[in-house]
Amino acid sequence: MTIHDKTSNNAAEIPCDNKRFNIVMVDSHGSVERGGAVQCASLARALARRGHRxxxxxxxxxxxxxxxxxxxxLQxxxxxxxxxxxxxxxxMMQLRRLMAEEHPDVLHTHKNxxxxxxxxxxxxxxxxxxxANRGTVYPLSQSRLAYFIHRRHVARIFAVADAVRDxxxxxxxxxxxxxxxxxxxxxxxxxxEVSGAGMRRAWQLPEGVPVVGLIGSLNTPKKGQPVLLEAAALLKDRYPELRFVLVGEGDSGALQxxxxxxxxxxRVVFAGFTEDVPAALAAIDIVVCASLRGEGLTGALREALAMARPVISSDVAxxxxxxxxxxxxxxxxxxxxPALADAISRMLRDAELAQGCAARGRELVLELCTEEKRAARAEGIYRELLLS
Structure with a gap:
């Protein structure tokens, strides 16, 4: 596969006119900190900037x-x-009144x-x-009601990856x-260009040491932090200066x-939650995703590639x-x-590989994953549905 194989997601293919839509988005979260909530807010903001209500x-x-x-x-x-x-x-009654008053062109829901x-x-x-958005490869039919609604009432499902569509x-x-x-x-x-120097100081890391990091909630076992800790143990003799950072909210007691x-x-820093994810990624030399299952497409990978960081990921979803x-x-x-430890070692030893992967990764996500391109694609799908 080359990085140009996925041109179906290129916003340049979406026809444009002056029609502006009235869109109501409903998100299952009460806060906007990570994952699906951030993606809902990101799309809403980008669509508003394109002139939609x-x-x-x-x-x-x-x-x-x-x-x-x-x-x-958002405001x-x-x-x-x-x-x-x-x-x-x-x-539900308040949403019903809002829908009756707004007469939106599009209803877009995020999670069950x-x-x-x-x-x-x-x-x-x-x-x-x-x-409706779908961000996981778990069978939709695990929920009979969700399955019924998607089949009978949802006009389009926005899958976050080909693996989710499949x-x-x-x-x-x-x-x-x-x-x-x-x-x-x-x-x-x-x-x-974002600097990670301040974040490294906050993490109290010695100057100049290589840093491997994982960004993901500690409350979610599928993120695989124990796998990275075991890899760290395998690398401790080969790379005595190497440090590891786990960024994410949750109780770190068991992992400590x-x-x-x-x-x-x-050698391990438990950094907790941060809103300044760009600075955290900038402070990390190699970004790891050790997820075990269920992912649609791990958001931290997309953001790390956008920052031109070398990445290593488990091959899930x-x-x-x-x-x-x-x-x-x-x-x-x-x-x-062991496989994760070997991959980390390879990235550490081969600067040309690390730099090349980082550059090509940034090129790929700029082609497929910017807010503007996602909003243009969503806009094109809405328009197609409204004209059909």
Missing amino acids: VTCIFDGEPDQPMEGVWFQS NAGVRIRRLGLQSLAG RALFCAYFATLGMRRPVWA ALVADGIAGEKVEVVYGSFDPDRFRP TMATSLGVSD GNRELVIDNSTGLLVPPGDP
Whole structure:
């Protein structure tokens, strides 16, 4: 595969006219910190910047504050933001009233909580064009209600990777209903010029030491942090200066105990959660994804490639669509610490490989995954549905 094989996602192919849409997005999260919530907010913001009227609804009590950089960014872009209790009858009735008042052209839901709320809120109503995001390769049919709604009422499923599309089709979803729309990044934030020096100082790392890092929630076992710790133990004699950083929210107690038992506690930094992901990536020399299962396409990989960082990923789900082995990064089997250790060693020893992968990886995600290109692709799909 070359980096030009995926031209179907190129925004230049989407026909454009002056029609502006009224779009209601419903997200299953109550905060915008990572994963699907960030991707919903990113798309909403980019569509608003293209001139569309966008309302973004998040879970929670209506009077609950909406604080943080993403909520402010949405408001700055002209996105109207609201909270509704997506699992409550009151929240469903509020969404029903909003839909009746707004008469949106497009309803776009993100994850099942939003999907179910939108379904029950609009029973008996004339629904707008309905698009739904799908970000995992787990069988959709594991939820009978979600499967029914996607098959009978959703007009298009936005799959975040070819692997997700393939999983949906294998699960009985008609292929023509599924579009691959990669997640996006903001090229103004995620760029190689960002400095990681301040983050390294915050992590109290010795100056000049090589750093391997993994960005992912510690609350999610599938992110595979123990695999990286075992790889660190295998590398400790070969690379005594090498340091490892785990970035992400959650209780690190069990992982710290594991690091101690492996004899690497002095080489591992548990950095906690940070909103300044670009600076964290800039501070890391090699970015690792050690996910074990269930991923659609790991967002930290897309952002690391945008920063021109060398990446190593477990070969799960759609990760191989951006991490092309020996071209834009290295792939290893999931749950295989020796293979991960060997890949890290190879990247450390071969500067030409690391630099080449980083450069080609950035080129690929600039081609496929910028916010503007994702918004243009979504806009084109909405337009196609509205004209059909």
